[in-house]
Amino acid sequence: MTHRVAIVGAGPSGFYAVDGLLRANPDLHVDIIERLPTPFGLVRAGVAPDHQGTKAVVRQFDRLLALPDVRFAGTIEVGRDLGWDEVCEAYDAVIVATGRVIDRKLGIPGEDLPHVWGSWRFIAWLNGHPDFRVGPDLSQVRSIAVIGNGNVALDVARVLAKGAEEMARSDIVPEAEAAIAAAPLADIHIIGRRGPEHASFTGNELAEMGRLARAVAVTDPAALNVAPPASGPTPERLRKAKNLEILKGFAAHQPGSKPITIHFRFNAPPLAFRPGEVELAVGILPVDLVVTCIGYEGEPFPRQEGVYAVGWARRGPTGTIPSNRAESHAVAKEVLAWLVARDPKSRPDILPAAIDAAGWHRIDRHEVAAGAALGRPRVKLTDWPALLAVAQDD
Structure with a gap:
């Protein structure tokens, strides 16, 4: 058996944590749990739309989604669809990367x-x-x-x-x-x-x-x-x-x-x-x-053994997107050290049906094609029914 780690939140700090984990231990299984059908968090929704250079980092994150032991689970909100206690019980470690999205x-x-x-x-x-x-x-x-x-x-x-x-x-x-x-x-x-x-x-x-x-x-x-x-x-x-x-x-x-x-x-x-x-x-x-x-505030999350925070969830809304990398890699080392002395849990998969990476890539292709017709990087789908319809269209 291999250890299973949950990353709650698909923003930059979460993806940098995935990178840090798998660089050191490629045998881990990582689930990225995200409440939206789209990944990348602040890069997609919080970076000013005219700063496309800043948004280019998503290409690196998309490569991580293609790894065989990384699973994207969109449209799942921890605290609504799954309890924090369920997630903590089902995974060997949990990394909270939910950011802060409540206006102060x-x-x-x-x-x-x-x-x-x-x-x-x-x-x-x-x-x-x-x-x-x-x-x-x-x-x-x-x-x-x-x-x-x-x-x-x-x-x-x-x-x-x-x-x-x-x-x-x-x-x-x-x-x-x-x-x-x-x-x-x-x-x-x-x-x-x-x-x-x-x-x-x-x-x-x-x-x-x-x-x-x-x-x-x-x-x-x-x-x-x-x-x-x-x-x-x-x-x-x-x-x-x-x-x-x-x-x-x-x-x-x-x-x-x-x-x-x-x-x-x-x-x-x-x-x-x-x-x-x-x-x-x-x-x-x-x-x-x-x-x-x-500035921004965040939602509460469990503070217990085996639960780690990264990014804004850890330090508050400070720093640039690249500054998350070193911190997330350092937290990944802490997680790996925690797992060394622990046998993998034998638990069934608790994730409900979700928008997976293939669903996100359908959304991505649709938006990029719409943008190309106008000479733009993309034209985003902006409502839940449209996002879900495109993501689920095989």
Whole structure:
């Protein structure tokens, strides 16, 4: 008999864990259990649709799905279709790679108003996640507040600001693209609760905001008379110094010189949301839509022997997709060390009928073919019935 390991969640950290396990022990049997009919988690649903280079990592993950002892089991939600106790009992080890997909709250009045959206829900809509098919009504939106000073805030603002030609090679869903194109958008405010020296933007992503065809990035030079914190590792200080340099370049731009102006605002924590406005510590800002980009929460999972977490489920929503690799490989070593002293369990297969890797590849071929007709990487299926129908069509 061989040991059997369950990976709950088919995102990047889960696939990197599969890679780490099978590199060291090719005889393992690994089941990847995923609630959606499609794998790749954050890469498919959470990466901005115009950053196709970031999404290219799925080719590596697809090769793992082709291995004979790796089984993809889509449309199975642990906690709904199977209990966590059943999974823990049936497998020799369990790796939790469920990520964090619940938008974190600021804890201020008005967060439940219909014009206030969390970034996970918003970006999932852009990416065609079947649970988030309906987006915000943009038909009357002229001004948007994006709350946050990280790359997710840049993603939201950038996709809203880009024109049709700039999005032509993306995999944004057509409905979202049409809604953005029709919006009478004039101003996007990227609002930081702290100063620019604390912003967590990365240089390439921030610099891209200064190269948009229909949007000009601006900021107040008075806010930039600061220095990066003296403490912290050298790479962080260098990154923050680069951010300040880029922002000083934005300060020389003229608001209104392009159809959309992207305003970088700092030291302006929001105090309340109300229809048509956000109250900031520095005053009232009229806006028609708010997108909060302040992080994510996750669902609980068992904390017991033989259960390991990777990725955001382990450390919270930090780091890039490639940064998951080293951590997932390290956790894979822990799992293998745990299994060495344990005989494989003799348990029947507990997985109900599922969308397997062949079903996912039918979806993939269908989407890629639809995209090829439009000169795009793919056009995604965005509702559950369509996804299931294509996946199950032999």
